[in-house]
Amino acid sequence: MSSLADILVIDAYAPVILKKLSEHFTLHHYKDLASLAPIAPYLKAIATTGAAGVPSGIMEALPHLEIIAVNGVGTDQIDLEQAKERQIPVSVTSNMTTNDVADLAIMLLMTLRRNFRYNEEYMQAGRWASEGYPPLSRSLEEKRMGIVGFGAIGQAIARRAQASEMEVTYYSRHKRPESSCPFEPDLLKLAEWADVLTLAVPGGAATQGLVNEDVLKALGPHGVLINIARGSVVDEDALIKALQKGTIAGAGLDVFCHEPDINPALLKLSNVTLQPHQGSATEETRLKMGMNVVDNLLAHFTGKPLLTPLF
């Protein structure tokens, strides 16, 4: 079959998805801006991921760019203004990552509060037999979870927290009439109230540094922070200081300011549990997401409406 278009692939895609894409398109893997120059005039589409987005300079270099398909829901690393101005549609994998990401938020919380890693290392070191049981951990039941951002992922986290008998309140730009959870329009008040503050807002300029020193102070020495959103939502230096000084109890983090170059101070802390941006990284979900990218690109280049357009 002849190629429908030349596509720039940014970031990692599963081999099965690359194979599917290559059945319909000519693929070019992004290395750097300099090596883009000779192929730039032919490129009509970008297939990228939520985490990588479209690094600056790429869109400007592609005069015939027609579509950006994102293997993810986050678009904070894409110049959406430029895309809109140039009438370049952007597709995202709407509603495909929700449950896996929400599971990971709860997994981080349970790992942290139930001393999961410590206890496993304790057993592996043979300490159960020689020293008896490890120290007691902390329960989720009757604790308060404040959720920052209450879209599909925030609401899926709320359902899971409620299943663990937690009390849930959320903060967002506006009240969500579809949910019966209480709404708190003041983030500082939410942090003061919460035992666990879970971040589920989109990244980008509007949420940059939203969780700052004051919010962490309000969360307090018994509070924990869970972040499955974007590293940029948190002032990471303030977070590290709070964790080092014990002005918050701990953090479960799947996302960081400079992925994959994690601030080494985070790796030295014993009151954190960390994951390398694994929210949607299951075989099942990544397959669905990847096929969504293939289908959106196919739709575009065969003159059909996009399946899951952002715009």
Ligand code: 8YV
């Ligand atoms: C992915 C994400 O890790 O959806 C997003 O925005 O950050 C994640 O689900 C990323 O897109 C890699 O495919």
